[in-house]
Every structure is written in C-alpha cells, then in structure tokens.
Amino acid sequence: MNPEKVLERLGFSPNEIKVYLALNDHGSSKAGKVSKITGMDRSSCYNAIKTLQEKGLVSYVMIGKVKWFQATGPKRLLEFIKEQEEDVKSILPELSARHKQ
Secondary structure, eight states, X not given: OOHHHHHHHTTOOHHHHHHHHHHHHHOSBOHHHHHHHHTOOXXXXXXXXXXXXXXXXXEEEEETTEEEEEXXXXXXHHHHHHXXXXXXXXXXHHHHHHOOO
16 A cells, blocks of 8 residues: 555655655655755745654754754654543543533
8 A cells, every 4th residue: 555645644744754754765854855855945844743753753953963864763653642542531421421422
C-alpha cells in the first residue's frame, strides 16, 4: 500500500507527510535541506516539523548552533496510533452518556 495514502488516512496533513517521508528517506537533515527535498517553503516546513515533533514522530539534535531533524523509527507510528486509541477510549463513557437516543 502507498505510504502517503496511509498517512493521509491517519490524519496527517500533506506537508506533514512530505516532511516525515523526506526525513525517513534521507536521515538527519537541517530544515533548509528538508525544505529543498520537499519543495516547500521554509516556514511551511518548520510548521510541519513542529506538528510532527508534537506527535513524537520527529526529533532533533543540536550540532553547534544548528538543529538537525530526524524521523523517529517507523514503529513509533504504531505507538502514536495506540495513544490516539487510548485517548478515544478514555472519553467513550462520557460520550456515551451524552449521546442522545
């Protein structure tokens, strides 16, 4: 199956998909390189990196004063999905109570 389609179905934005796959394919990179690889402007690239960091799918290391971004291992996607599932399970009782028959 096409990774882009699966990530899209999981709720990733097109920019998040481009950045995640670029970092996954190319390894540690500076934001400028990611921007060039994806064909995105730098601000859009940084926004996608930020949201991927919040999801725990991108991290960075500082080398000197420069951030080098990297995708976490692909298995982290499964952990991310399980976390979302747990979040939904935690609100199911309240949603069920509020559901109008």
